[in-house]
Amino acid sequence: MAGSTLTIKDLHVAIDGKEILKGVNLEVKGGEFHAIMGPNGTGKSTLSSAIMGHPKYEVTQGSIFLDGKDVLEMEVDERAQAGLFLAMQYPSEISGVTNADFLRSAINARREEGDEIPLMQFIKKMDKTMEFLEMDINMAQRYLNEGFSGGEKKRNEILQLMMIEPKIAILDEIDSGLDIDALKVVSKGINSMRNSDFGCLIITHYQRLLNYITPDYVHVMMNGRVVKSGGPELATRLEAEGYDWIKQELGIEDEEAVEVE
Amino acid sequence: MTLQTQYPFDKGFVESYAVSNGEPEWFKNLRLNALEKFEVLPMPNPDKTKIEKWDLISFKQHTAEDQSIAAIDALPEKVKALIDVEAGLKNLYIQQNQTPSFLSVTEDLKQQGVIFTDILTAVKEHGELVQKYFMTDGVKVDEHRLTAFHAALVNGGAFLYIPKNVEVKEPIQSIFIHSNADAPLINHVLIVADDNSSVTYVENYISLQDEAEGIANIITEVLALTNARVTFGAVDTLAHGVTTYVNRRGYAGRDARIEWALGLMNDGNTISENVTNLVGDGSVGDTKSVVVGRGDQKQNFTTKVVHFGKNSEGFILKHGVMKDSASSVFNGIGKIEHGATKANAQQESRVLMLSEKARGDANPILLIDEDDVMAGHAASVGRVDPIQLYYLMSRGIPKVEAERLVIHGFLAPVVNQLPIEGVKKQLSEVIERKVK
Secondary structure, three states, X not given: OOOOEEEEEXXXXXXXXXXXXXXXXXEEEOOOEEEEEOOOOOOHHHHHHHHHOXXXXXXXXXXXXXXXXXXXXXXXXXXXXXXXXXXOOOOOOEEEEEHHHHHHHHHHOOOOOOOOOOHHHHHHHHHHHHHHOOOOHHHHOOEEOOOOOHHHHHHHHHHHHHHHOOOEEEEEOOOOOOOHHHHHHHHHHHXXXXXXXXXXXXXXXXXXHHHOOOOOEEEEXXXXXXXXXXXXXXXXXXXXXXXXXXXXXXXXXXXXXXXXX | OOOOOOOOOOHHHHHHHHHHOOOOHXXXXXXXXXXHXXXXXXXXXXXXXXXXXXXXXXXXXXXXXXXXXXXXXXOOHHHHOOOOHHHOOOOEEEEEOOXXXXXXXXXHHHHOOXXXXXXXXXXXXOHHHHHHHOOOOOOXXXXXXXXXXXXXXXXXXXXXXXXXXXXOOOOEEEEEEEOOOOOOEEEEEEEEEOOOOEEEEEEEEEEOOOOOOEEEEEEEEEEEOOOOEEEEEEEEEOOXXXXXEEEEEEEEOOOOEEEEEEEEOOOOOEEEEEEEEEOOOOOEEEEEEEEEEOOOOXXXXXXXXXXXXXXXXXXXXXXXXXXXXXXXXEEEEEEEOOOOOOOEEEEEEEEEEOOOOOEEEEEEEEEEOOOOOEEEEEEEEEOOOHHHHHHHHOOOOOHHHHHHHHHHHHHHHHHHHOOOHHHHHHHHHHHXXXXX
């Protein structure tokens, strides 16, 4: 069997004591591209943060397994080393640490001591990948995300994805704030990763991204749950008709509206 | 009734020391006048640090003699690592305790009139120049008890003079080695960059002992005259047993520029003062300093840029890392005098705390006596940002390594600016060792 399997069962997640995810079930396998769509504030980003182990998110119930290993028992770096990757919506800026040094540390963290990636090999790979993503070559020596524009940060996340070559990647709103040219480049990067060993979970609330990356599965999240799953045609219908028809079909009331009453 | 403390030096002692060095009359008199002032002046009063109980004055013997160095190979590894030996010895002064033990100046610089020698030789051989600039426009003898102490008892240091219109491309380096803690390091470095000249100078203070108690009293004066440019780097690594007063003062004439990159890595209690007086119109002072405090050491770092000149620009950057039960005060002062229109005073002080018991205090101060100016400051004291760590760890980097990256990044502004590879590497290694 090729690739890894990420299995999420009945996942409940709270932030500052408030429950955001209320039982998410999802399985992503190597070779599959999944898209998660949904209105703002329905827990899409919470799901990605919980999978990676963001310190502010507390898993209160349920499980996450990667190839049978309990992800929730792992530290953040162990999750990454096990094969998970999260392209973040708001990447941190780290002053004084160059993009190149950071990436080399990330790659070497996956290798045994004494078996570090040869410098020339690293530089070649980085140059090639940056060229592919149409990035200014000087960005290798700039401090990690410091002073990067929104678009540059997103490209830099994809650069890391391509350099690190994880088994399962989660892309959290990788398309937000991108102009059409940048969106094409970012999509090109993601598509270049497609093979039977690589699984991807794409979180977005714009159907636009899915014009460039065709998902195998589309899931709709509302009120902290996956409420509907289907193929790429589901995304097309959402684009045309919005989310109201799903709410009506499933009898979902807007949570905020409930609170107001 | 006052209590008279006995010091191991008096008028006769100072006089005979001056005579034994063959110092000119004016310098001997400067020492003797300073000694009189020493007896009456108060100690400095570093803001928010109590130094009443610090011993900054006692010593067992005034000087310690050492051998001169025949070959660089004979130096301890720790010292050799600071020198770019492969690039060939160019302009380098090494002082062991109070002995000027090695000096190299390229023919090229000599021919252009550049003077680089130890301070006590300079007093004799370049008296006119030294007399004009020694503790006149930079630090004054009578500022407080420690400046007077310094002038009376100065026993080492270096003098560097760059004549008008001379641009020195290669960095000039001094290494001051303190291996005998019984003898105090009372070091004076005087750098004069005459009109339209430029120079890069780097100094290292290094201890070869650890716990032995001693004192260091260091004054560095950097005078950048009209349109001159001085790039100054320093890495201080004096030992735990050494109590240090270090004063680095800049004077910038019209359109002159002084850039400081200071790695303040002493392990003992330290008072560090770095003041840049922007006297001339259009002058620029840029001060970057990084600090790591560890163990039980107490330190006070005052960085000040004073604007007298119109359109003068001052930048202060201070980054400190505090661990164990170290405690430090960071005073950043931007002062704009009346008449310094269009001056720009900016500063940033940040302290990273690595332990519960460490203390760090960042005090940004702006003193402005002119309306038409720009000024700004940023200050913060905090821990390593957990979100930054999360981001790095999400790429597979273990927590310890992620913290290391953030801390090194935080201290990078000075490391990156040091012009000598060996010194850059040394500072990185010192940081590595200290934050571990």
